[in-house]
Amino acid sequence: MPRADLDGEALDVLFRDCAGDVHAYALSLLGDRAGAEDVTALAFERLFRARARLDDARGTPRALLFTIARNAALDELRRRRRRDTGELEESGGADLHAGEAFEAVERRELVRGALAALPPREREIVLLKFHGQLSNAELARAMGISESNAGTRLHRALTRLRELCREEERRDVA
Numbered sequence: 001m002p003r004a005d006l007d008g009e010a011l012d013v014l015f016r017d018c019a020g021d022v023h024a025y026a027l028s029l030l031g032d033r034a035g036a037e038d039v040t041a042l043a044f045e046r047l048f049r050a051r052a053r054l055d056d057a058r059g060t061p062r063a064l065l066f067t068i069a070r071n072a073a074l075d076e077l078r079r080r081r082r083r084d085t086g087e088l089e090e091s092g093g094a095d096l097h098a099g100e101a102f103e104a105v106e107r108r109e110l111v112r113g114a115l116a117a118l119p120p121r122e123r124e125i126v127l128l129k130f131h132g133q134l135s136n137a138e139l140a141r142a143m144g145i146s147e148s149n150a151g152t153r154l155h156r157a158l159t160r161l162r163e164l165c166r167e168e169e170r171r172d173v174a
Contacts, residue, residue: 010061011048011051014044014047014061014062019044021131022043022069022132025073025127025131026043026069028131029073029074029077029124030073030076030077039073042072043065043068046072047065059138062133063134063135063138063142066128066132066134066142067141070128070142110169111165113168114161115161117164118160118164125139125154126157126158136151136154
């Protein structure tokens with residue numbers, strides 16, 4: 001059944017519910033806030049323009065939004081590769097007590113470093129799963145793979161991410 005009911009008000013609700021997650025996902029892929037903001041805006045714009053063609057059988061508006069954001073972010077990464085640029089911009093800190101803030105920064109840096117060390121396809125599926133909060137079926141649709149393949153890739157990527165975090169922790173202790 002088509003979803004022509006994604007009017008301005010419904011899009012506003014979707015924006016309030018998802019914009020932060022889409023932005024965080026794009027920021028994790030692109031590494032800079034300006035690019036993430038552009039991808040986020042573009043994803044919502046494209047979703048709104050395609051609203052008459054939306055179909056519940058193809059996924060929720062949230063899942064489709066992340067599919068659009070993924071494609072836009074990958075396009076941006078390709079453009080950057082062609083221009084041969086791309087330095088990561090650091091994100092802001094947490095509002096915690098000094099000791100907790102330091103530990104949170106260390107954990108975030110550990111995970112960020114491990115994510116960066118993952119191959120691009122593994123990094124992408126982890127980011128879609130956790131920033132996008134997509135089910136395995138939605139991951140499969142977004143990536144153009146089978147649902148079982150999505151589950152397998154996600155499991156392997158998370159296993160590798162844990163291994164990389166442990167390796168980094170051991171290096172820091174030594």
